[in-house]
Amino acid sequence: xxxxxxxxxxxxxxxxxxxxxxxxxxxxxxxxxxxxxxxxxxxxxxxxxxxxxxxxxxxxxxxxxxxxxxxxxxxxxxxxxxxxxxxxxxxxxxxxxxxxxxxxxxxxxxxxxxxxxxxxxxxxxxxxxxxxxxxxxxxxxxxxxxxxxxxxxxxxxxxxxxxxxxxxxxxxxxxxxxxxxxxxxxxxxxxxxxxxxxxxxxxxxxxxxxxxxxxxxxxxxxxxxxxxxxxxxxxxxxxxxxxxxxxxxxxxxxxxxxxxxxxxxxxxxxxxxxxxxxxxxxxxxxxxxxxxxxxxxxxxxxxxxxxxxxxxxxxxxxxxxxxxxxxxxxxxxxxx
Amino acid sequence: xxxxxxxxxxxxxxxxxxxxxxxxxxxxxxxxxxxxxxxxxxxxxxxxxxxxxxxxxxxxxxxxxxxxxxxxxxxxxxxxxxxxxxxxxxxxxxxxxxxxxxxxxxxxxxxxxxxxxxxxxxxxxxxxxxxxxxxxxxxxxxxxxxxxxxxxxxxxxxxxxxxxxxxxxxxxxxxxxxxxxxxxxxxxxxxxxxxxxxxxxxxxxxxxxxxxxxxxxxxxxxxxxxxxxxxxxxxxxxxxxxxxxxxxxxxxxxxxxxxxxxxxxxxxxxxxxxxxxxxxxxxxxxxxxxxxxxxxxxxxxxxxxxxxxxxxxxxxxxxxxxxxxxxxxxxxxxxx
DNA sequence: CTGAAAGCGCTTACAG
DNA sequence: CTGAAAGCGCTTACAG
Numbered sequence: 001x002x003x004x005x006x007x008x009x010x011x012x013x014x015x016x017x018x019x020x021x022x023x024x025x026x027x028x029x030x031x032x033x034x035x036x037x038x039x040x041x042x043x044x045x046x047x048x049x050x051x052x053x054x055x056x057x058x059x060x061x062x063x064x065x066x067x068x069x070x071x072x073x074x075x076x077x078x079x080x081x082x083x084x085x086x087x088x089x090x091x092x093x094x095x096x097x098x099x100x101x102x103x104x105x106x107x108x109x110x111x112x113x114x115x116x117x118x119x120x121x122x123x124x125x126x127x128x129x130x131x132x133x134x135x136x137x138x139x140x141x142x143x144x145x146x147x148x149x150x151x152x153x154x155x156x157x158x159x160x161x162x163x164x165x166x167x168x169x170x171x172x173x174x175x176x177x178x179x180x181x182x183x184x185x186x187x188x189x190x191x192x193x194x195x196x197x198x199x200x201x202x203x204x205x206x207x208x209x210x211x212x213x214x215x216x217x218x219x220x221x222x223x224x225x226x227x228x229x230x231x232x233x234x235x236x237x238x239x240x241x242x243x244x245x246x247x248x249x250x251x252x253x254x255x256x257x258x259x260x261x262x263x264x265x266x267x268x269x270x271x272x273x274x275x276x277x278x279x280x281x282x283x284x285x286x287x288x289x290x291x292x293x294x295x296x297x298x299x300x301x302x303x304x305x306x307x308x309x310x311x312x313x314x315x316x317x318x319x320x321x322x323x324x325x326x327x328x329x330x331x332x333x334x335x336x
Numbered sequence: 337x338x339x340x341x342x343x344x345x346x347x348x349x350x351x352x353x354x355x356x357x358x359x360x361x362x363x364x365x366x367x368x369x370x371x372x373x374x375x376x377x378x379x380x381x382x383x384x385x386x387x388x389x390x391x392x393x394x395x396x397x398x399x400x401x402x403x404x405x406x407x408x409x410x411x412x413x414x415x416x417x418x419x420x421x422x423x424x425x426x427x428x429x430x431x432x433x434x435x436x437x438x439x440x441x442x443x444x445x446x447x448x449x450x451x452x453x454x455x456x457x458x459x460x461x462x463x464x465x466x467x468x469x470x471x472x473x474x475x476x477x478x479x480x481x482x483x484x485x486x487x488x489x490x491x492x493x494x495x496x497x498x499x500x501x502x503x504x505x506x507x508x509x510x511x512x513x514x515x516x517x518x519x520x521x522x523x524x525x526x527x528x529x530x531x532x533x534x535x536x537x538x539x540x541x542x543x544x545x546x547x548x549x550x551x552x553x554x555x556x557x558x559x560x561x562x563x564x565x566x567x568x569x570x571x572x573x574x575x576x577x578x579x580x581x582x583x584x585x586x587x588x589x590x591x592x593x594x595x596x597x598x599x600x601x602x603x604x605x606x607x608x609x610x611x612x613x614x615x616x617x618x619x620x621x622x623x624x625x626x627x628x629x630x631x632x633x634x635x636x637x638x639x640x641x642x643x644x645x646x647x648x649x650x651x652x653x654x655x656x657x658x659x660x661x662x663x664x665x666x667x668x669x670x671x672x
Numbered sequence: 673c674t675g676a677a678a679g680c681g682c683t684t685a686c687a688g
Numbered sequence: 689c690t691g692a693a694a695g696c697g698c699t700t701a702c703a704g
Contacts, residue, residue, distance in 0.1 A: 001393075001448060003681055014691045024685055029689060046448040048388035051681035057337075059386065069430075070411035070614070078405055083434055086439070094405075094430040103422070108452070112337060112382040114697090145696050176612050222618050251619050259620060282558050284595060284620035301668055339697055350675045355699055365673060389698035390680050450681090674704085681696105688690085 002043040011039035022047065034050050053114060061091045062305060063116040065107050067123035069096040072277045073247070073294070074122060077146065080298020081120065090117075101127050111140065118305045122146050124298070126187060136316070141308050145301035147326050149188050155308065156317040157301040161194035163309055164290045164322040165244070168272045169202025171288075171324055172242045174336025177270060178206075181214035181240035182231050183225060183250050194276070195246045214240055218250045223254020233269070241269060241333045248273035248280045248289055253329070255283055255329065266331030285328030293320050338379040346375035358383065379558035389450060394669050397427045398641060399452040401443050405432040407527060407556070407615045409630070410458060410582070413482065417456065420623050424642050426453070426498020437463050447476065458482050460525060472652070477644050481637035485585060486526050491644065492653040493637040497530035498537070500626045501656040503578070504554055504608045505538025507624075508578045512672025513606060514542070517550035517568050517576035519561060519586050531582050531610070550576055563588020569605070574581050577669045584609035584616045591619055591665065602667030612661055621664030629656050 004329055008015045020038035021028045028036075035232050039045075041060060053059045060252060062085055066074055066157030078094065085092045093116060095107040104126045110116035118141030121131075136139035136151045145157040182199045185192040198214070216232060218224030225245060232240055232254075245251035263269050265285055273280055273289035280287035300318055307314040344351045349368060357364045357372035359653030365373075390397045395644075398421055400408055414430065421428045429452060431443040440462045446452035457467075470476035472490045481493040496604045508516050521528040534550070539546055554569060555559030561581060568576060568590075581587035587609030591601060597607050601621055609625035610615055616623035634652055643650040 001450075004683095005681080009425050015682080016684080016691060016693095020690085023683080027689075032689080046445060048390065048681050049446075050386050050393075050395065051450075051696090052683075053386035054384065054390050054698085055681080055683045057386075057696070067534045069414055070408070072406070072408060075406035078432065079434070082434075091429075093427075098415070098418070109382060110385075113385040114337075156614060183704085193417065205452045226618075237453040256620075277559065279615055282562075282592055284592075284618070301596075340699095343696080351698080352675060353673085354676095356674085363673075368673080384697050387680090388699075390682085391697080391699045393680070397701080480697080676703090678700095680698085680700105683696090684694095686694105687692090 001048070003048065004045070006043045007036065007045045007260055009038045010042050011035045013078055016155055022236070025033045030126070036221045052259045056237050057114060058117055059115055059192050060089060061093055061110075061116045062120060062137025062302070063107050064120045064241075065094050065095045065097055065104060065126070067097055067125055068099070068221075069094070072279065073275050073292075074146075074158045077296035077298040077301075080295040080300075080303045080316060082298075084302035084306070092305070097123055097125065097244070099125065105130060108134075112335070114312055117141060118143070118309055120145060120301055120305055124149055136276065143301050143305040143308070145297055147191050149187065154229060155304055155314070157297055157304060157320065158191075158317070159292055159297075159322045160197040160319050161191045164274070164324075165195035165246075166202045166328050167198075167324050168244055168274070169199045172244065172270060172272065172325070173202060173208070175242075175270065175330060176333035177242040177331070178208050179214075179240045180208070180212075180242045181216070182274060183228050183243060183245040183254065184215065184217045185220050185250075186218050187245045192246060193207055201245055201295060218246075220247050220249060222249045222253045222256075225250030226257050227253070229254035229257030230261070233257055233263055239263075239269075242271070242330070243269070244272045246274050246289060248275045251289065252279065252283050255285075255287075268334055270330040270333070272330060281327070288327045288330040291325045293314045293322070338381045339384065341383070342379045343372065343375045343381045344640055346378050347371040356435035367629045393450060394453055396425060397429055397610075398454050398456060398638070399429045399431050399446050400456045401440060401458060401462070403433055403461055405430070406590075408585075408615065409611050409628075410482075412630035413458065415452070415638075416631040416636075420635050426642070431500070431627060432548075433459055433461065435461065441457055443464065444470075445513075451496040451601070454479070454645055456481060456637055456641055460485055461579070466671070470613050471479045477641060478666070479637050479641040480526040481633055483525065491640055491650070493640060493656065493659050494527075494653070495628055495632055495633075495656050497527045500660075501531035501582075502538045502586070502612070503535025503658075503660050504580050504610070504626055505535045507544045507662070508580065508606060508608065508666070509538060511571050511578075511606065511666060512669035513578040514544050514669070515550075515574060515576045516544070516578045516580060517547075517552070519550065519564050519568070519579060519581040519590065520532055521556045521582045521586075523553050528582060535580055546616045552632045554582075554589075556583050556585060557591045557620035558592075560587045561586030561592050565593030566597070569593055575599075578607070578666070580608045580612050583613045584613045584623060587623055587625065588615065588619045590624075591621075597641055601665055603605070604670055607667070608666060608668040624663045624666040627659045627661050629658070632656055640660070659667070 216228045276291035612627035
């Protein structure tokens with residue numbers, strides 16, 4: 001591989017000048033700049049990033065840690081993250097945590113090892129100690145998005161999960177439903193607790209008592225939605241007329257369970273999801289769901305991290321707006 | 337950040353010894369190894385990867401270029417790629433091409449700039465010149481998977497697209513269908529041409545003439561499946577009784593078009609997809625489709641690339657097996 | 673088994 | 689506007 005020395009020789013100048021011509025063209029005369037450009041082409045030079053990173057002690061790389069690359073929720077968040085990063089001259093390294101704490105640890109280690117300048121965390125399924133030592137005052141460039149940690153001080157981009165879940169529940173109430181079940185995500189997750197709280201408040205405000213057997217927990221997968229949906233729909237004396245699911249995949253699993261049990265949606269059962277993934281418009285019936293501004297979440301999170309890296313004074317956390325999208329999976333309660 | 341010097345001081349030895357203790361523990365005495373380990377913990381050392389990369393001129397990073405991160409087909413391929421890479425001590429940098437040739441160029445540039453050791457290409461939507469100069473004999477470590485380039489000599493992992501499409505078509509014929517349409521992916525893509533060829537051969541072998549108006553092209557999205565599905569299903573004098581789609585998302589779009597037009601699947605229309613994405617079991621009805629061994633494709637591709645990097649003698653390209661999965665979206669032809 | 677020393681390819685403060 | 693030189697933090701061939 002040709003190095004900066006080869007370019008300098010070909011351009012008949014020093015390596016310092018080549019470096020300047022490439023990184024700060026305005027610090028160099030027109031003639032020199034042109035000679036260098038030509039020499040670069042001539043010898044087929046490309047800058048050795050390892051050397052630059054070592055010298056500058058920065059990598060212009062941001063690591064984004066995902067819980068699971070297969071989750072369709074994240075694709076648009078990533079697209080938002082990447083657009084801002086690339087514009088600012090940063091690359092994005094996507095790290096799939098794959099429910100593996102060791103892997104997460106090794107992604108975090110990319111920062112002290114000078115392979116990444118900062119981290120965006122899209123999951124809270126990480127060793128707690130790892131994050132505790134890296135709160136805002138530690139100087140570790142870390143931004144959390146989509147989810148958040150209880151009782152930790154970390155810059156975070158999120159939505160108002162309690163409010164969004166509450167609106168969804170209120171909407172079901174407004175359709176005359178009173179037998180409203182819910183399917184939560186993993187119970188330890190703060191956003192799941194918030195969504196559950198929003199559901200509870202929605203029922204309480206309508207004077208409806210919650211039933212423990214109508215509050216089930218899944219793991220955000222199609223499959224768990226299907227399994228828990230079957231339990232809700234064929235168990236016990238009374239059947240719910242509506243189910244609020246904490247994400248779209250589980251809601252789509254519930255739709256399938258209803259189909260298997262020959263329960264018609266929305267005539268006999270209303271189903272609401274959360275996220276508005278692309279697929280929610282292609283299931284049968286189309287899914288009523290809470291739309292999250294996923295692009296914007298990604299863009300805002302990356303902006304925040306880049307601002308932190310530049311030591312700019314930035315808003316510590318930001319809450320973005322959601323919107324309930326009404327489609328075919330919800331209707332008036334039977335007999336209402 | 338503490339450096340190797342700080343560790344050497346704390347362990348009362350040279351930096352060379354520290355380096356050895358960390359990278360080749362067997363080259364160092366037990367006592368020294370322990371002193372170094374303790375010193376590392378004491379000063380909170382972590383190796384500067386930029387310095388190591390510069391010195392070794394390798395990055396232990398593989399870049400995987402995806403056409404579009406939102407495409408659910410790739411998640412499992414990636415998981416296969418990552419598992420092999422991590423085991424071998426490599427990281428994976430996922431690059432979203434986003435239909436942007438400039439971005440692809442910059443990903444390729446990571447290799448000469450010493451930020452990546454090799455590239456795995458999961459799309460052929462890249463500037464042709466970029467690949468032409470990097471064929472097998474160029475020494476550029478590049479492996480293509482899932483897709484391939486016509487007339488270029490590049491190590492490739494793929495399936496037999498012609499055969500898989502042919503089997504799917506034969507299956508429809510065996511159900512008594514003779515009015516079989518197809519929905520292709522982007523026509524310039526070699527794998528799409530192969531699948532189309534398999535379809536044509538299936539019809540020819542059954543003595544059925546192809547009809548140009550029954551060979552439509554989409555872009556692999558839900559939406560294009562829906563649009564083209566409507567055209568196939570409401571156009572002209574005769575309606576096809578079966579549609580073979582070149583991926584699952586388009587097939588799911590076709591299912592929706594059929595629903596809108598009140599055409600019952602599979603009673604009045606059979607639909608076959610390709611890929612077997614997770615969603616194909618949760619649409620209504622469940623999709624008959626060609627299963628691709630996505631994990632295995634990923635694993636095999638990464639193994640091949642790592643072998644190439646180690647200069648091992650390796651099979652140049654490998655074809656993995658597919659399987660037709662019969663589900664609820666196909667049935668006997670009406671009146672057959 | 674260990675150390676002194678060279679060198680990977682850049683960038684940048686300093687001097688002119 | 690340009691160059692000489694130091695130095696970023698490692699690894700490794702060489703010598704002992």
